[in-house]
Amino acid sequence: MPDVALNIKVKDGAIVEEGLSYVISSWDETALEAALQITEDVGGEVTLLTIGPDKAAESLRKGLAMGAHKAIHVKYDEAKESDSFAFAKILQKALEGRNYDLILTGKQAQDTDAGLTAPMLAEFISLPQVTNIIRFSDVSEESITLYRKGDHGTEVIDMNLPGIVTVNDSLNEPRLASMRGIMMAKKKPLEEIELDSLDIPAEMRGKQGSMTNVLQFEKPETRKEGQTFEGDEADTVKQAMDLLVSESKFLA
Amino acid sequence: MTKILIVAEIKNGEIKKNTLELFSFAKSQGLESEAVLLGSDVSGQADVLAGQGASTVYIGDDASLEIYNTEQYTSLVIDALQQSQATQVWLTSSEMGRDLTPRVAARQGVGALSDVTQLEINVDEITAFRPCMATKAVQKCEFSKDGLRVISIRSGIFSAEETAPAPANTVTLSIPEGHSQLKVREVQVEESDEVELNEASIIVSAGRGVGGVEGCEFVRPLANELGAAFGASRAVCDAGWLPHKHQVGQTGTMVNPDFYFALGISGAIQHLAGMSGSKVIVAVNKDPDAPIFKVADYGIVGDLFKAVPVLREEVGKLKG
Amino acid sequence: MMNTRMWKNHDLNKNYDVVIIGGGAHGLATAYYLSKLGITNVAVLEQKFIGYGGSGRNTAILRSNYRTEEGIKFYDQSLKLYENLAGELNFNLMFSQQGHFTLGHSTAALSGLTTRAENNKALGINSYILDPKEIKKMLPEIDISDHPRFPVMGALYHPPGGIIRHDAVVWAYARGADQAGVQIHQLTKVEDILIDKGKVTGVVTNRGTVNCKQLISVVAGWSSDVCHKAGVKLPFVTHPLQALVTLSYKPWLHHVVVSGTLHIYLSQTDRGELVCGNGIDTYPHYGMRSTLGFLESYAAHVLELFPILHNVAVQRQWAGLCDMTPDYSPIISSIDEIEGFYVNGGWGTYGFKASPASGYNTAQMVANGKTPEMINPFRYNRFMENRLVGEKAAASVSS
Incomplete structure (x- = not known):
């Protein structure tokens, strides 16, 4: 998905494609790092799964270069037309008949910032979910202990496997691919699946399969230009505080 | 007929401000609202919700609900929903709301719109605006099919109206089993008497510039004296200088207070995305080119260790 | 120290003696060496920020062991200028x-x-x-x-041969040119080139129109685009x-x-x-x-x-x-068909190491109205006259 650290331009109700650079969503990289750490610790293998157009394969290969063992690419050119609900349904189909102990993903996608898909998928495949984790411990074949950043503190949760976890980027610092990893990635299995072979009818796809719809994109409200104060803090803070009170009614 | 079921949030036995904001907004739109109130020893708060306009309060009160858990809370909201026949479910986009919103929607077989910051309602036709791409763009969205509307709304968007409690019309929900595969062990709460980030009208935040735990403690009294929530950047929390619940930003808590003081925060993109909705921003940073100054209304280029004592002194004068 | 700027911002003047399109190492070096020849009413127009193009994206390798006599002499001059540059510009270029x-x-x-x-x-x-x-x-x-x-x-x-800090080279030339009175204009994009009766008269930019008698295109990867604005077709x-x-x-x-x-x-x-x-x-x-x-x-x-x-x-x-270019050698040349228009381009993958000599000789050419012997082999008409330089063997994976 687009690298949101770069400039994002909105024009005529749409995001301007030109100048966008496509990357793995940063929270998903955190999820991959967590998965790699788990398999390094207790064994097993990491499979990457993405739904998207041809160019999404590049992100999978980058993930393989980081150390994932294999990848599945569900090819879907109009992926952008689907909402979280439709994505969760397609993921459900893609996972049918496959074995897994733990599904990890980012707490949200960095383009939509919605955070809906993973819990919806969890519901559709009847798995427990723990979202927004900042730590994990005690990984075994049967269970994992998760530390979730909740509203009133860190919630400590034991989850039996299989289950779904979404990660907060405080969890780890994703590794960079090594030269050897980059080279080995070319030889790792990358399974390509056409949407048609997943028995996904037209009414599950795109806008038809979606429950919500983005009418258009708009520019966020820009803040009016502020004032800057330079000099001795004793003076500048007083000046700023005076204006804060007179202009902005601070503590009024 | 449009009817809103609002999922109430509780902290320290009291209804949170972000919940009151949702009731006030429903009332301002002339919409009928009901509440679902979940937790341990929370029944007493039903009158507060009735005072806010909840025509019925569905109560799930049980020790097992002390700490939020996805499975029981989802089942209880669905139970309330079925009894209420509400056409919309509103939640706040708190950590609980973010976890619960998609699960409730999926169980009802419908979609959801999360973290909404502007809402236009015409019966059950909804136009919602929600920031995306690290707040660099805003999506204008709608529900494209008929059915239940499930929405989570960012706190601080609507103003909460103070109302007197009123006798509530209550319905007691039966407590379901939790998920057999999940066991919530505990919640590690740190200093729970503090003002919460998404509740605060003033936030004082410390960044990497505070230099360490001592630096955080140097800043904290300013927050206390202002009755403000104490926030922090990701760098501060990742370094372990403050617990993660203080973290402001896309990864932490998204905030929209009236006043935001950024002290020694350079303004990484995810931090800016999480606080640039604040009404007034004051920033202190040594680096005149720090990105935080792009969003600050009052930017003080200087040393926070010199600025904070002056700020405290000025606040002291204002508080008289 | 906080507010000392390495180069100043200016309003765009109406008239300059020389306008240089491109604020990379070559353009800034050209401006610097022009100023040493006493020509200071000069504007460097940069569409983004200085060093945005090849100067900020290369691997900063310097050497002079080319294959042809023309190439060897030219890159030798460049390497020698580099060896003395840190002292001359009073800037640590970290040349190793x-x-x-x-x-x-x-x-x-x-x-x-x-x-x-x-x-x-x-x-x-x-x-x-x-x-x-x-x-x-x-x-x-x-x-x-x-x-x-x-x-x-x-x-x-x-x-x-060795490596150097590429940004430092850009900044040092920029500061040197600025101190001599050259104006550096960033975020200033040339939209059109004005030619009257076979003579350059100025450029149209996003910040207004500027008159000049002499115009140099020093834009590397964007050379075809700028030349097109002047109606000049070169094999880039x-x-x-x-x-x-x-x-x-x-x-x-x-x-x-x-x-x-x-x-x-x-x-x-x-x-x-x-x-x-x-x-x-x-x-x-x-x-x-x-x-x-x-x-x-x-x-x-x-x-x-x-x-x-x-x-x-x-x-x-x-x-x-x-x-x-077809012969993996640059074009540094006045353009016979348009008086006052000069092209410095075709730097392929080997331009950064050439910056000093490129700027030095371009400045000489513009100041004296005559092509220096050193860069005579790099005139544009070699492609019409079938006398290519033949650097491909030494320059293809160069750097």
Whole structure:
């Protein structure tokens, strides 16, 4: 998905494609790092799964270069037309008949910032979910202990496997691919699946399969230009505080 | 007929401000609202919700609900929903709301719109605006099919109206089993008497510039004296200088207070995305080119260790 | 210190004696050397920020051991100017003359390198052939066994070659030019070139129209585009060139290493990062997008030379634009059809090391109205007169 650290331009109700650079969503990289750490610790293998157009394969290969063992690419050119609900349904189909102990993903996608898909998928495949984790411990074949950043503190949760976890980027610092990893990635299995072979009818796809719809994109409200104060803090803070009170009614 | 079921949030036995904001907004739109109130020893708060306009309060009160858990809370909201026949479910986009919103929607077989910051309602036709791409763009969205509307709304968007409690019309929900595969062990709460980030009208935040735990403690009294929530950047929390619940930003808590003081925060993109909705921003940073100054209304280029004592002194004068 | 600026911002004047399009190392060097010749009513117009293009995207390798007489003399002048530049501009350019290897992996390649060594020697350039054992002594980590697909059979070694801090070169020339009175205008894009009766009269920019008598295009990857605005057609083809940088490691690589056959080059900076590049992307393009394909091919090739790098992590990759000419040599030339219009381009993958000589000679040409002997071979009409320079063998994977 687009690298949101770069400039994002909105024009005529749409995001301007030109100048966008496509990357793995940063929270998903955190999820991959967590998965790699788990398999390094207790064994097993990491499979990457993405739904998207041809160019999404590049992100999978980058993930393989980081150390994932294999990848599945569900090819879907109009992926952008689907909402979280439709994505969760397609993921459900893609996972049918496959074995897994733990599904990890980012707490949200960095383009939509919605955070809906993973819990919806969890519901559709009847798995427990723990979202927004900042730590994990005690990984075994049967269970994992998760530390979730909740509203009133860190919630400590034991989850039996299989289950779904979404990660907060405080969890780890994703590794960079090594030269050897980059080279080995070319030889790792990358399974390509056409949407048609997943028995996904037209009414599950795109806008038809979606429950919500983005009418258009708009520019966020820009803040009016502020004032800057330079000099001795004793003076500048007083000046700023005076204006804060007179202009902005601070503590009024 | 449009009817809103609002999922109430509780902290320290009291209804949170972000919940009151949702009731006030429903009332301002002339919409009928009901509440679902979940937790341990929370029944007493039903009158507060009735005072806010909840025509019925569905109560799930049980020790097992002390700490939020996805499975029981989802089942209880669905139970309330079925009894209420509400056409919309509103939640706040708190950590609980973010976890619960998609699960409730999926169980009802419908979609959801999360973290909404502007809402236009015409019966059950909804136009919602929600920031995306690290707040660099805003999506204008709608529900494209008929059915239940499930929405989570960012706190601080609507103003909460103070109302007197009123006798509530209550319905007691039966407590379901939790998920057999999940066991919530505990919640590690740190200093729970503090003002919460998404509740605060003033936030004082410390960044990497505070230099360490001592630096955080140097800043904290300013927050206390202002009755403000104490926030922090990701760098501060990742370094372990403050617990993660203080973290402001896309990864932490998204905030929209009236006043935001950024002290020694350079303004990484995810931090800016999480606080640039604040009404007034004051920033202190040594680096005149720090990105935080792009969003600050009052930017003080200087040393926070010199600025904070002056700020405290000025606040002291204002508080008289 | 906080507010001392290395160069000032100015309003755009109505009239300049000379307008330079392009605020890279070449454009700023041209401005600097013009100012040394007493011509200071000069504007450098940069569409983005100075050093945005090739100057900020190259791998900062300097050398002069080219193949042809024209190339050798020119790059020798450039290297000598570089050697004195830090002192002249009072700016630490972190120039490290650590020595430069061009590896040969076949008898044909070795014979080409031997020709270069002889040509270099004849023109007084320090450059000679080493056998694999001698190479191994200086590069203990290199694999000289016969296991790789392309074993190392020898190298052309060039002791004065090395690396420099590329941003510092840009900033130093900018400051030097600014101090002499040249105006640097960033975010100023040339939209049209004004020509009246065969003479340059000015340029139209996004900030207004500017009059000038002399106009120099020094825009590397965007040369075709700027020349098109003047109605001049020259044989530039723009290709992307990619590079990458690894995380920092303990210093272990003390020389620049280039392999034409494997299409790679690498060096280690003072900070310990490995700066790596390869040949141009095969397709003409103006996009500066990094590709995974580059990363994959680089990794495969570099591991053949240096198997110890297998765990090295790639920090970042990027791309720049190269304006290639048919003979892999630049065009530095007045344009006969348009009085007052000069083109400095075609720097392909070998432009950064040429910055001082390019700027120096362009300034001479513009100031004196006469092409200096040194750059006479690089006039644009060589393509019409069929006398190409023939640097391809030494410049294709250059740097």
